[in-house]
Amino acid sequence: MSSIRVRLLLSLLAMLALAAGLIGAVTYRSVLAETEALFDYQLRQMALTLRDQGEIAPDQVGTLTDEQLDFVVQIWTVDGRSIYASRRHPNLPARALLGFADVKAGSQVWRTFSVATRDRVIQVAQPLQIRARLAANAALRSVAPLLAIAPLLALGVWWLAARALAPLQRVAAGVQQRDEQSLAPLPTGGLPDEVEPLVRALNALLQRLGASLDSQRAFVADAAHELRSPLTALKLQLQLLRRAPDEAARAAAVDALGAGIERAARLVEQLLTLARSEPGAARGAFETLDLGELVRDAVAATQPYAVSRGSVLAYDAEPGCRVEGERSAIGALARNLVDNAVRYSPAGSRIEVSVGRDGERVRLRVDDPGPGIPAADRERVFDRFYRRSTGDEDGTGLGLAIVRSVADRHGAELTLDDAPGGGLRVTLRFAASPSERSMATTGTGATPAASAATSTT
Amino acid sequence: MRLLLVEDDRMIGESLRSALRLEGYAVDWVRDASAAHTTLASERFDLVLLDLGLPPGAGPASAPPLRDGLDVLRALRARRDATPVIVLTARDARGDKVAGLDAGADDYLVKPFELDELNARIRAVVRRHSGRAETTLAHGGVVLDPATRQVTRHGEPVLLSAREFAVLEALMARPGALLSRAQLEDRMYGWGEEIESNAVSVYIHQLRKKLGADFIRNVRGVGYCVGAAPAEPA
Numbered sequence: 001m002s003s004i005r006v007r008l009l010l011s012l013l014a015m016l017a018l019a020a021g022l023i024g025a026v027t028y029r030s031v032l033a034e035t036e037a038l039f040d041y042q043l044r045q046m047a048l049t050l051r052d053q054g055e056i057a058p059d060q061v062g063t064l065t066d067e068q069l070d071f072v073v074q075i076w077t078v079d080g081r082s083i084y085a086s087r088r089h090p091n092l093p094a095r096a097l098l099g100f101a102d103v104k105a106g107s108q109v110w111r112t113f114s115v116a117t118r119d120r121v122i123q124v125a126q127p128l129q130i131r132a133r134l135a136a137n138a139a140l141r142s143v144a145p146l147l148a149i150a151p152l153l154a155l156g157v158w159w160l161a162a163r164a165l166a167p168l169q170r171v172a173a174g175v176q177q178r179d180e181q182s183l184a185p186l187p188t189g190g191l192p193d194e195v196e197p198l199v200r201a202l203n204a205l206l207q208r209l210g211a212s213l214d215s216q217r218a219f220v221a222d223a224a225h226e227l228r229s230p231l232t233a234l235k236l237q238l239q240l241l242r243r244a245p246d247e248a249a250r251a252a253a254v255d256a257l258g259a260g261i262e263r264a265a266r267l268v269e270q271l272l273t274l275a276r277s278e279p280g281a282a283r284g285a286f287e288t289l290d291l292g293e294l295v296r297d298a299v300a301a302t303q304p305y306a307v308s309r310g311s312v313l314a315y316d317a318e319p320g321c322r323v324e325g326e327r328s329a330i331g332a333l334a335r336n337l338v339d340n341a342v343r344y345s346p347a348g349s350r351i352e353v354s355v356g357r358d359g360e361r362v363r364l365r366v367d368d369p370g371p372g373i374p375a376a377d378r379e380r381v382f383d384r385f386y387r388r389s390t391g392d393e394d395g396t397g398l399g400l401a402i403v404r405s406v407a408d409r410h411g412a413e414l415t416l417d418d419a420p421g422g423g424l425r426v427t428l429r430f431a432a433s434p435s436e437r438s439m440a441t442t443g444t445g446a447t448p449a450a451s452a453a454t455s456t457t
Numbered sequence: 458m459r460l461l462l463v464e465d466d467r468m469i470g471e472s473l474r475s476a477l478r479l480e481g482y483a484v485d486w487v488r489d490a491s492a493a494h495t496t497l498a499s500e501r502f503d504l505v506l507l508d509l510g511l512p513p514g515a516g517p518a519s520a521p522p523l524r525d526g527l528d529v530l531r532a533l534r535a536r537r538d539a540t541p542v543i544v545l546t547a548r549d550a551r552g553d554k555v556a557g558l559d560a561g562a563d564d565y566l567v568k569p570f571e572l573d574e575l576n577a578r579i580r581a582v583v584r585r586h587s588g589r590a591e592t593t594l595a596h597g598g599v600v601l602d603p604a605t606r607q608v609t610r611h612g613e614p615v616l617l618s619a620r621e622f623a624v625l626e627a628l629m630a631r632p633g634a635l636l637s638r639a640q641l642e643d644r645m646y647g648w649g650e651e652i653e654s655n656a657v658s659v660y661i662h663q664l665r666k667k668l669g670a671d672f673i674r675n676v677r678g679v680g681y682c683v684g685a686a687p688a689e690p691a
Contacts, residue, residue, distance in 0.1 A: 225547055225548075228547035228568050228569065229466045229468075229469060229547065229568070230468070231568075231569050232466075232469050232547070232568040232569035232570070233466060233468035233469045233472060234569075235569040235570075235571075236468075236469060236472035236473060236476060236569075236572065237468070237472050239476065239571070239572045240472050240475055240476050240479075240572075243476070243479055243572075245479065249475075252475075253475075256468070256471065256472065259468065260468050263468065387512070
């Protein structure tokens with residue numbers, strides 16, 4: 001029953017039946033009224049002619065003798081003796097009132113008209129049934145053409161429906177031919193107005209899908225390409241280890257291989273972090289987080305690396321700076337910011353990390369005394385795998401891409417500036433958690449702060 | 458043999474340099490396109506191993522910008538410099554390979570690769586470049602096989618150190634051609650390697666001891682050669 005064609009066909013047939021019924025009923029009623037008037041007139045005329053002239057008028061003989069019309073003339077003496085009946089009938093009506101009357105005789109109802117002369121009563125009668133049958137016949141005749149063309153109409157509707165639905169079928173075939181490789185828009189030319197919005201909506205969806213797929217493909221292609229360098233290095237380091245001619249060379253090769261594995265592992269981890277924070281990735285639960293605590297953890301985690309470079313990580317936080325966010329994502333953001341600051345500053349640098357309030361917002365700031373980033377490059381550094389220079393640092397080129405991606409997801413504003421002492425200042429401004437303002441302690445499952453400022457860098 | 462390695466990745470560069478030195482090559486390593494360009498313009502190398510994805514680096518302001526290794530290669534060929542170049546890159550698309558070879562590369566090797574294959578390709582490219590069909594160098598009963606790094610004299614194996622081998626290979630590549638002390642030092646040492654004083658004389662002396670006193674000739678004040686030196690009267 002979900003086929004439009006079948007539904008159209010059934011609806012048409014139902015409407016035809018209804019129309020036939022209506023036409024039949026109306027015809028029946030009007031024809032019945034007409035025949036009643038006509039036959040009543042004839043009953044009366046026959047009776048009056050018989051009374052006045054003692055015989056039936058010539059123009060009425062045909063009517064009287066027509067068995068279909070079943071007129072019966074009865075004559076009684078005044079004392080009620082039946083002396084004449086024009087036609088034999090199992091049940092003739094009894095003598096009725098003068099004038100018109102409906103008389104029941106047996107199972108039949110007769111319409112009678114009686115007149116009285118001095119010595120006899122003349123009654124002309126006709127079964128009412130006749131009139132109904134005539135009306136019914138007339139009604140049937142009026143409906144007949146409608147019924148006759150019903151199959152034609154049905155065929156027509158079937159064909160028209162097929163024609164009208166052909167564009168839909170073309171669209172369906174077009175969609176079916178599309179696979180994940182071909183997301184070209186469907187043609188909208190020659191489509192009926194009813195189908196065009198559907199196709200336009202489909203095309204818009206295909207376009208969004210294509211854009212999303214393209215960005216995914218680009219990501220995967222970039223990732224595959226970037227994974228090649230660490231793998232090439234690993235392969236070379238392993239071969240070098242196998243060829244090491246002496247103990248010292250072997251020890252150096254083992255160290256190099258260890259560093260290579262660490263770097264490959266770090267790249268994979270960073271790729272995963274970025275993939276999780278990309279738009280379209282499944283969103284983790286937002287909760288109320290103490291930003292100061294998360295950043296302190298990040299500083300603590302980076303401390304060994306800073307120490308190995310002879311650098312100092314200074315950390316300062318106002319207590320209770322709370323934001324709404326995804327714990328692992330904000331943690332990754334903080335770790336990347338702190339790690340970048342240490343990595344791209346000269347050995348023995350002092351890196352300042354602070355968390356504090358900035359009006360209604362919560363601010364995370366990292367200042368490093370490194371080379372900084374020229375204003376012209378400040379947009380590009382957020383591109384994944386973009387590395388500004390070939391220092392001796394084995395950066396993955398993903399740190400700032402992760403920071404930006406997480407900031408965008410949290411509606412945080414991300415800016416790059418010159419640090420007061422030269423070098424780079426990264427500032428992130430989060431909308432403060434609602435519970436922060438009301439000074440409530442904790443709350444989980446709160447709604448994300450989605451309406452805050454977009455990143456402007 | 459002196460190779461220039463152009464590679465921006467620190468780990469790959471370090472490993473490759475170590476591996477190539479183990480093969481007895483003198484290796485210089487630069488990490489960006491500008492450095493590669495200026496080095497190639499000022500020094501002579503037997504072969505270049507060129508990565509394509511390179512940072513531009515800080516070149517002279519007047520020079521045309523070099524965006525990647527392909528630009529370096531084109532600039533090299535535009536100077537009519539025929540130094541053999543093997544491209545080592547992660548770009549594995551057919552289009553990239555075609556573009557690399559058409560830009561003037563002698564060979565194209567996709568990362569990650571096996572050191573054995575790289576070494577074989579280096580030997581093949583050098584052999585082709587010198588116009589030799591034989592895979593070994595032979596002169597006066599001495600046969601040098603660059604692939605196995607073995608030297609024989611009248612069929613008897615001769616044991617040589619890596620430096621001795623480098624000197625002998627340089628001399629045997631073009632019998633009769635004179636190589637100066639500085640040229641031989643270039644073949645033996647990469648940048649940053651400490652050159653032992655008198656090194657060339659020492660190695661020549663060792664080689665003469667192992668291969669016969671008259672195998673390597675000395676043209677005073679000019680250099681060394683194997684076979685008949687044009688400057689020396691017979």
